Amino acid sequence: MAQYTYLKLLAAGFTTLQIYKIIAFAPHFLDASKYEQSTILNHFVRLHNSKVLRTAASKYNKLYAEKIIENLTTDKVNFITINDNRYPTLLREIANPPVILYYRGNIKLLNFVLLLGIIGSRNATAYTDQALHYLYPAFIQHKIGIVSGLAKGADHSALKLALQYGLPAVAVLAFGHCRHYPAITRTTRNQLEQHGLVISEYPPQTPIKKYYFPQRNRLISGIAKGILITESEEHSGTHITLECALDQNREVYVVPGRFYDHMSEGNMIAAQQGAKIVLRPEDIIDDFKLTK
Known part of the structure; x- marks a missing residue:
């Protein structure tokens, strides 16, 4: 088989x-x-x-x-193949989708909720948390879930707060399930394995290597309806995921920036290139409802 x-x-x-x-x-x-x-x-x-x-x-x-x-x-790791009916429909649309997804947690989240990818700087400030506290309550009634990586900064905030608000939450690893990085996100990952979902395209013992992370980013945008950038510098790894989202024809959203703040430079450049500035939760929710 x-x-x-x-x-x-x-x-x-x-x-x-x-x-x-x-x-x-x-x-x-x-x-x-x-x-x-x-x-x-x-x-x-x-x-x-x-x-x-x-x-x-x-x-x-x-x-x-x-x-x-x-x-x-x-290793307590499950898997689904690309031929499985539980495999995320959106992910099948991207170029060279993973032939297998290894996972811990509730695999049903990939198809039964609308997912918003949230990305941003590893040096994200309290502004990212403030923006998510503003957006998340409105997501609850519309069953919008959150997908992100498990890097420190914006990724970690997005998933940690999603768990606090009871939103469906999916983390995408850039290594095997028997590895972890960085240590600061370990507790959140443990909670996601129990109450959300953690996926990877790599076998469980796959080590942590730098060049796996850009590959991981295409999955974050690949399973999401759209991508939201909270904070990003002008030259940021966030833009790798942004490019993936654009290639995959996903909507890109940005949190409004602040003058003279280098953590908003990447957001505003993305907005100049066509990303949608989010002023209220409905700016995302209305788009998601139209594409159900």
Whole structure:
């Protein structure tokens, strides 16, 4: 079955993009026998002449899906594949969506609530909290949930306050479920695993690497109806997620900025480029109701 093949490919070290390239190279790969899959991978590796791919192909041939699932159970991590009806509909629309989502928590949140992605600076000030305290009460009656990363600053505020207000909350990791970073968000993550949802496209033991974070950002915007920027500097990692949102045809919102405040510069640049300035909760709610 496809789900077992996906599990083995990811456990062997193939990336999501590489998996799509393998399937493009041999469209019948998922349905092929073990021998045929091994032959296809060998041809694929020779074509790309990559030591990393050779290592992954060799590891793939030694893996058993049953053992991988056993390890997932030990790690208390569940998974769904892109073919599962619980897989988020919006995420299927993006380029190269994850073939598997590993998760802890309530997977139903991905399809049964409207999600707003909230992003901003790791150096976010009290202004981010003030803005969210203003917006969140109105989100409750409209069943709007929150999705963000688990970085310190705006991400952490967005999810921590979502839990306080009883809003559906989803965190997206840039590493495996058996890892965590930064330490300051650990308690919030534990609460999300119990009362919300924590997802990752990476197998549970995947270590923390810098280049995984931009990949993570495309999932934040990918499962959301729109993205809200609370505070961001002119040159900020926030703009990676902003670019993903624009590529995915998501609405982008910004909290109003303050003159002479460098933490608002990124917001105002985004507004000049077409992002919608939010003056009241209805500026987001009305858009979300129109796209139900």
